[in-house]
Amino acid sequence: MGTPEDRDVAPDDPALDYAALDGNAIGGLLIEVFGTEMTTAVGICGHCGAVGQVAELAVYQPGLGTVVRCRSCDAVLMAFVRIRGVTCVDLEGLASLS
Amino acid sequence: MSPISRGFHRKRQEAPAGRVPPGQYVTADFPVLSAGPTPHTPLSEWSFSIAGGREPRMWSWEQFRSLPSQTLTTDIHCVTRWSKLDTMWEGVSLDVLLGAVEYDAGYVLAFSDGGYTTNLPVADLLGGKAWVAFGYGGSPLGAEHGGPARLLVPHLYFWKSAKWVRGLRLTDTDMPGFWENYGYHMYGDPWKEQRYAGD
Amino acid sequence: MEGTAVRGRLTWQTATVGSVTDETPKVRTLVLEVPDWPGHRAGQHVDIRLTADDGYQAERAYSIASAPGEPLALTVERLDDGEVSPYLTEDVQPGDQLEVRGPIGGYFVWEPAFGGPLLLMAGGSGVVPLRSILRRRSSAGSAVPVRMLYSSRSLEDVIYRSELDGLRDAEVIHALTRSQPPGWTGYARRVDAQMLAEVAWPADSKPLAYVCGPTSFVEAVAAGLVGLGYPAVRVRTERFGATGQ
Numbered sequence: 001m002g003t004p005e006d007r008d009v010a011p012d013d014p015a016l017d018y019a020a021l022d023g024n025a026i027g028g029l030l031i032e033v034f035g036t037e038m039t040t041a042v043g044i045c046g047h048c049g050a051v052g053q054v055a056e057l058a059v060y061q062p063g064l065g066t067v068v069r070c071r072s073c074d075a076v077l078m079a080f081v082r083i084r085g086v087t088c089v090d091l092e093g094l095a096s097l098s
Numbered sequence: 099m100s101p102i103s104r105g106f107h108r109k110r111q112e113a114p115a116g117r118v119p120p121g122q123y124v125t126a127d128f129p130v131l132s133a134g135p136t137p138h139t140p141l142s143e144w145s146f147s148i149a150g151g152r153e154p155r156m157w158s159w160e161q162f163r164s165l166p167s168q169t170l171t172t173d174i175h176c177v178t179r180w181s182k183l184d185t186m187w188e189g190v191s192l193d194v195l196l197g198a199v200e201y202d203a204g205y206v207l208a209f210s211d212g213g214y215t216t217n218l219p220v221a222d223l224l225g226g227k228a229w230v231a232f233g234y235g236g237s238p239l240g241a242e243h244g245g246p247a248r249l250l251v252p253h254l255y256f257w258k259s260a261k262w263v264r265g266l267r268l269t270d271t272d273m274p275g276f277w278e279n280y281g282y283h284m285y286g287d288p289w290k291e292q293r294y295a296g297d
Numbered sequence: 298m299e300g301t302a303v304r305g306r307l308t309w310q311t312a313t314v315g316s317v318t319d320e321t322p323k324v325r326t327l328v329l330e331v332p333d334w335p336g337h338r339a340g341q342h343v344d345i346r347l348t349a350d351d352g353y354q355a356e357r358a359y360s361i362a363s364a365p366g367e368p369l370a371l372t373v374e375r376l377d378d379g380e381v382s383p384y385l386t387e388d389v390q391p392g393d394q395l396e397v398r399g400p401i402g403g404y405f406v407w408e409p410a411f412g413g414p415l416l417l418m419a420g421g422s423g424v425v426p427l428r429s430i431l432r433r434r435s436s437a438g439s440a441v442p443v444r445m446l447y448s449s450r451s452l453e454d455v456i457y458r459s460e461l462d463g464l465r466d467a468e469v470i471h472a473l474t475r476s477q478p479p480g481w482t483g484y485a486r487r488v489d490a491q492m493l494a495e496v497a498w499p500a501d502s503k504p505l506a507y508v509c510g511p512t513s514f515v516e517a518v519a520a521g522l523v524g525l526g527y528p529a530v531r532v533r534t535e536r537f538g539a540t541g542q
Contacts, residue, residue, distance in 0.1 A: 020135065020512055024535045025358060027401035028344040031307050039404040055404035056534060062131035063178035064257060064277055074135055074212065081280035083294045088280045100354065101311050101394040103347040108355070109380040127378060 023054040026066055029080060030054065033089055046095040047075035054097075113181070118173070119288035122181040129180060130242045133276065137211035137241075137262050144246060146230060150268030151201035159246070165190045168229070172252040174259070175288040187250055188233030192223040195230065196266075203268035207275060208249050211262040216275035217284065218251065218258055220268070227253055230263060255286040255293070309346060310334075312397040314389055315368065320456045323375040324422065325386040328368050331397055337361050339433035340406040340426045340507070340535075343371065343399030347381060357381045360425040360509075360535075361400065364432035369397075372456060374422040376538075405507065405535045409434065413441035413505050414498045418488075418518045420448050420510020423537055427509055428457050431467060443467045446496045448488055448514065450475040470496055488514065493521040500526030509535040 023030070023039050030038035039055035050072035057077060058069040065081035070093075077093040091097065110123035118124060147156040157165070169188045175181045206223065209215050222228065231250040232239055239245035244261030251258050257277050278284050283292040291297060312329040319325050337343075342360045363370035375386040389395075407415070407430045415434070417427040424447055434443060444467070449455045451473055461469045472484035472492065484492055498504035506527060508518045515536045522532050 020536070021538065022534065022536045024342070024402060024405055027342065028307060028358065028398055031401065037401075037403045039402055053404060055402075058135070060133050062133050063129075063176070064131075064133075064282065065280060067133045069134060076134075076213070079280060081277075081282075083281045090280065100309070100346065100348040100396055102350050103384075103395045104390075104393050105388045106347045106355075106384050107349045107351075108353045 021059045021061070023057045023059060023068065025059055025061070026068070026080075029066060033080065033087060041097055043077055043097045044095040045070040045073060045075055045077060046093050048073040049095070117183070118181040119175055120291050122175055122179055122288070125180040125182055127180075128182060128185075128243065129176075129178075131176070131178065132242075132261070133214060134212045139211050139246075139262075141246060145264065146195070146247070147265035148195065148199050148201075148268065149265065150203055151199040153200070155199050156265075157195075162190065162230070162247070163232070165194055167191075167232075169233075170229070174252050174256050177255040177257055177282065177286070177288075177293050186235050187229065187231045189229030189231030189247070189250055191226065192228040192230065193226065196220070196223060199268075201268050203270050205269045205272045206266040207269055207273050208258075208260045208263055208266050210260045211264055214260055214262070214276050216249075216258050216260050217269075217273055217278060218254070219272070219285075222251060222254065223266075227251065253287075255283075255288050257282065258286055307344075307398045307401070309396040309398050312369075312395055314391050314393045314395070316391055317389065320372060321454055323386065323454070324372060324456050325375075326362055326370055326372045327385065327389065328363075328370045329395075329397060331369055334369055335400070337365055337369070337400035338402075338406040338408065339364055339429040341400040341402040341429075342426070343369070343397050343401060345371070345381070345385075346396040346398070347384065348396070355381050358401070361429055362425050364429055364436050366436065367432070372422070372425045372428075405509070405533050407433065407505075407507065409437045409439040409441065411505060413443060414502055415441055415443040416498050416504050416506040416522075417443065417445040418506060418508040418510075418522075419445060420488075420508075420514030420518070421450075421454070421537075422456070423508075423510030423514065423535070424456055425509075426535065427507060428460075430507065431461075431464065434467075435464075440466075442498075444496065444498065445469045446472065446488065446492070448472040448474060448510070452478050452481075488518055488521070490521050490524065493518065493525060497522060497525055497527075504531065506532045507535075508532060510537060512536040512538075 027039050041054045044051050050070050058071050060067040068078040079090040081088045113124045141159040144159045145156050167190050171184050171186050173183045207217050228251045230247050232247045249260040249263040281295050286292050310331050312331045315328040315330045342358050344358050346356045348354050359371040362372040373385045376382045419427050474487050477485045508515050515534050519532050519534050
């Protein structure tokens with residue numbers, strides 16, 4: 001898949017918001033956390049109610065952790081931070097995940 | 099035990115001895131690392147505000163840009179282990195901005211477009227240690243790197259230099275911001291390698 | 298032989314590099330030998346982990362290039378600023394070891410039973426999982442109609458070129474965005490609404506679309522297909538780090 005690696009300065013093109021991948025990119029992380037394949041799970045945004053499969057959510061990985069956002073309103077739905085071998089999992093932004 | 103992948107090594111460059119904090123490598127790149135989409139607030143709608151003092155204070159873009167500003171050259175250190183040397187910035191000192199407010203709080207929570215927050219002691223914003231920066235490398239700060247303006251606090255890990263900053267909330271206690279809530283260090287001194295809570 | 302899907306927690310397994318093939322100047326395919334490989338579905342990916350002798354580790358995700366039943370193969374594009382891809386595309390030799398975890402993914406997958414007609418939209422190295430889908434279709438003897446639009450910078454950057462040229466029952470349309478060979482009569486620009494309208498199966502044929510590549514490519518193409526009447530649920534997307542084109 002080619003996840004992002006260290007990069008040079010990007011051209012300032014608003015269309016090239018290249019920080020954002022999707023839930024496919026964190027398939028392995030999600031199996032680690034949930035114990036099962038999650039990319040087809042359906043999430044409901046707790047902020048705006050948008051419904052979407054995890055594979056289609058916006059994923060940001062700035063190196064400090066993984067932030068998963070609603071595509072409609074950009075609210076944080078999930079966050080994963082791994083420190084000293086322990087993963088902190090924040091799912092508070094989701095109204096539901098099934 | 100993971101097998102060794104023959105010949106694989108981390109990408110790094112030699113750092114001048116003593117020049118960078120422990121555990122860092124020097125990069126010529128300026129990686130774009132964001133926890134969310136790049137905001138595009140029009141300057142006509144932009145403001146910087148300080149709340150929690152005796153009275154709230156706000157500057158429009160025009161007002162902000164008429165404040166005295168400085169240029170500076172400094173090193174920056176990211177908790178993801180890259181350091182970039184001799185970066186050039188232009189910005190308004192927090193001494194000027196906080197100097198316009200009466201307050202007795204000891205901490206701030208800086209907040210940004212898109213919801214990002216980070217906490218700092220007021221003392222670390224004063225005395226020529228912090229800026230709201232609008233210029234980088236001699237040009238207006240690009241949106242990917244936090245433009246139109248970002249916090250710049252180079253003596254701490256760079257996650258404290260909040261991109262797209264819109265203001266400060268003065269607080270009496272040190273309240274964890276976005277990454278601090280998930281286990282990053284409340285203070286973040288790179289020279290003491292304070293990356294995570296408990297370091 | 299197709300193995301059963303792995304359920305429950307994934308574990309890292311040691312993989313040995315079996316062979317390497319240079320596809321283009323910047324792209325290489327690695328065949329990996331994994332003793333207990335359970336098999337995979339077309340479109341899935343694996344996580345790769347490398348360990349340096351000082352203990353430093355790096356992880357990346359790569360789409361599986363081979364079809365179910367074939368030896369596990371990954372196709373990697375060298376990113377100039379990368380830490381892992383230069384190693385995998387230039388340094389790695391048969392016999393070297395790395396760790397693999399997978400297969401991963403239940404969304405961006407295709408089986409013959411899913412039907413079609415299939416529209417495969419590839420931006421750069423986004424062609425990798427789509428090639429797995431094409432090979433799956435061929436090895437299953439599926440008659441599902443398939444059309445691929447494959448956007449690359451230049452002819453030299455087209456991955457699997459002779460394989461794609463050799464497909465008899467699948468149409469592959471190339472768009473070369475940066476430079477074209479003399480006499481090129483094909484598309485010579487980035488994918489746009491006009492190109493989509495000319496290439497995409499009509500919406501009333503109930504097509505199934507798979508779009509893979511840099512984020513900007515995927516978003517433009519997915520929006521364009523929805524604009525042509527494709528239901529969003531029939532447009533599957535997988536975004537790679539945007540190398541841009």
